[in-house]
Amino acid sequence: MKSNWLGNIPFQHKHFVQPENENQLAELVFKANQQGEKIRVVGAGHSWSPACSSRDYLINLDKLSGIKVMNSSQHSASVGAGSRLKDLNHAFWGKGYAFKNLGSIAEQSIAGAISTGTHGSGIAFGGLSSSVSGLKLVDGQGNTHHFTRESHPETFNAFPVSLGTLGIFTEVSLEVSPAYYLREVRKPMDFDEAMEQLPELMQSCDHFKLWWFPYNKKVQTYSIQRSFEKPAVKNAFNLLREDSAFAQGFFAWLLQLGNFRPFVPFINRFITGVQFKNETNVGRSFEVFNMVMPPRHHESEYALPIEKTVEACKALRDLIHLKKHPVNFITELRFVKGDEHWLSPAYGRDVCFLGGYMAGESGWMAFLKDYENLMLSFSGRPHWGKEFTLGLQQFPLSYPRWEDFKVLRKQFDPNGVFSNDWTDALFG
Numbered sequence: 001m002k003s004n005w006l007g008n009i010p011f012q013h014k015h016f017v018q019p020e021n022e023n024q025l026a027e028l029v030f031k032a033n034q035q036g037e038k039i040r041v042v043g044a045g046h047s048w049s050p051a052c053s054s055r056d057y058l059i060n061l062d063k064l065s066g067i068k069v070m071n072s073s074q075h076s077a078s079v080g081a082g083s084r085l086k087d088l089n090h091a092f093w094g095k096g097y098a099f100k101n102l103g104s105i106a107e108q109s110i111a112g113a114i115s116t117g118t119h120g121s122g123i124a125f126g127g128l129s130s131s132v133s134g135l136k137l138v139d140g141q142g143n144t145h146h147f148t149r150e151s152h153p154e155t156f157n158a159f160p161v162s163l164g165t166l167g168i169f170t171e172v173s174l175e176v177s178p179a180y181y182l183r184e185v186r187k188p189m190d191f192d193e194a195m196e197q198l199p200e201l202m203q204s205c206d207h208f209k210l211w212w213f214p215y216n217k218k219v220q221t222y223s224i225q226r227s228f229e230k231p232a233v234k235n236a237f238n239l240l241r242e243d244s245a246f247a248q249g250f251f252a253w254l255l256q257l258g259n260f261r262p263f264v265p266f267i268n269r270f271i272t273g274v275q276f277k278n279e280t281n282v283g284r285s286f287e288v289f290n291m292v293m294p295p296r297h298h299e300s301e302y303a304l305p306i307e308k309t310v311e312a313c314k315a316l317r318d319l320i321h322l323k324k325h326p327v328n329f330i331t332e333l334r335f336v337k338g339d340e341h342w343l344s345p346a347y348g349r350d351v352c353f354l355g356g357y358m359a360g361e362s363g364w365m366a367f368l369k370d371y372e373n374l375m376l377s378f379s380g381r382p383h384w385g386k387e388f389t390l391g392l393q394q395f396p397l398s399y400p401r402w403e404d405f406k407v408l409r410k411q412f413d414p415n416g417v418f419s420n421d422w423t424d425a426l427f428g
């Protein structure tokens with residue numbers, strides 16, 4: 001693996017290792033610890049942040065994947081930590097189960113996804129980590145541990161979202177739902193109308209989300225409800241528009257055009273015209289949650305207290321217009337139920353996630369700086385897997401269990417084997 005998905009973070013490790021089993025992994029960590037070498041683990045490399053950069057070892061657990069145990073009476077599954085979500089989607093469905101909630105893509109590994117607090121949308125649904133009921137891990141000295149919510153009630157909540165700094169997960173136990181379908185109703189609305197109705201809209205269905213190009217007055221609302229309705233066969237036009245390489249290539253090309261600032265409002269209007277439509281889509285849960293892989297682009301995303309949603313959306317629109325930031329990609333608004341995981345951006349409060357996305361380099365850093373300042377003014381916390389520029393001064397204040405996490409880190413990785421420049425900037 002040479003870099004992360006976007007290619008903005010080149011990987012420059014000396015050794016790339018894919019252990020065959022937990023014992024091999026534990027021996028490797030033991031040896032690295034003795035020799036003062038550093039290790040980072042990479043799942044699918046789909047984080048924008050430098051979370052996986054390592055100067056010595058980069059470890060990948062693709063060989064530790066698949067369902068280990070499926071417990072039907074408890075609606076739970078234990079899976080290898082390297083399992084990709086896309087493979088689990090099909091494996092669970094085959095056994096009559098599904099993830100409780102999912103984000104937009106399924107390329108990620110389960111361990112990588114939970115480690116950064118990956119989420120979908122739904123005011124009554126937590127991020128992926130909130131389904132985690134147990135973890136097996138190798139600590140920074142090569143010792144193995146098995147934690148469950150019940151066995152370690154005091155500290156369990158530190159582990160699911162731990163950025164690969166407390167240990168390397170080898171197995172993840174998850175609560176799952178009986179397999180379900182989703183009925184998605186897409187509806188374009190005026191921005192002002194959507195803002196007025198937002199408090200009701202976010203409560204109106206299981207998984208509400210909103211897309212919007214800031215230079216356009218129209219937004220696309222997605223109202224997604226659990227359903228027992230079987231999906232209809234898609235017509236050829238929809239398949240071409242949504243799923244084909246042609247459609248993706250065309251979309252990517254349009255976004256590249258958007259690198260020329262004068263084109264941005266025009267491109268935004270054009271894509272809005274083509275994509276933002278009244279439409280209903282029914283499918284297996286993962287088919288509706290997950291989208292076609294988007295073209296490569298930058299992303300930052302902050303979790304804000306839910307009561308700030310409308311104010312923050314309007315302020316972001318005004319900022320983009322005032323500073324003429326060339327935002328040529330959708331802006332996304334999603335909702336996540338609060339949880340108890342110490343480093344989760346949704347720790348202790350229900351949140352809206354408001355994204356700042358852009359394709360191409362031109363104007364990105366200037367936008368990111370303004371966007372982050374705005375999100376901080378609303379007490380935002382960044383998504384760990386996306387781009388942010390905050391350092392260690394900012395976090396202790398916004399995470400009440402930050403210092404407790406650091407104490408646990410000393411215990412589980414006393415010599416900082418799992419550290420890199422990024423974790424040093426976060427934890428000191």
Ligand SMILES: Cc1cc2nc3c(=O)[nH]c(=O)nc-3n(C[C@H](O)[C@H](O)[C@H](O)COP(=O)(O)OP(=O)(O)OC[C@H]3O[C@@H](n4cnc5c(N)ncnc54)[C@H](O)[C@@H]3O)c2cc1C
Nearest residue numbers: 043044045046047103104108109111112118119164169385
């Ligand atoms: C196109 C695209 C769409 C996305 N959509 C969403 C979305 O809808 N919602 C959302 O919230 N996020 C989204 N993301 C972000 C993504 O879900 C996160 O960055 C996620 O962490 C990536 O998973 P990964 O397997 O690639 O992990 P990596 O990026 O490889 O690693 C992430 C972190 O996990 C750690 N890690 C990996 N494996 C282990 C292990 N076995 N034990 C301990 N630590 C480990 C790594 O060290 C690192 O700190 C998206 C990303 C892309 C590129």
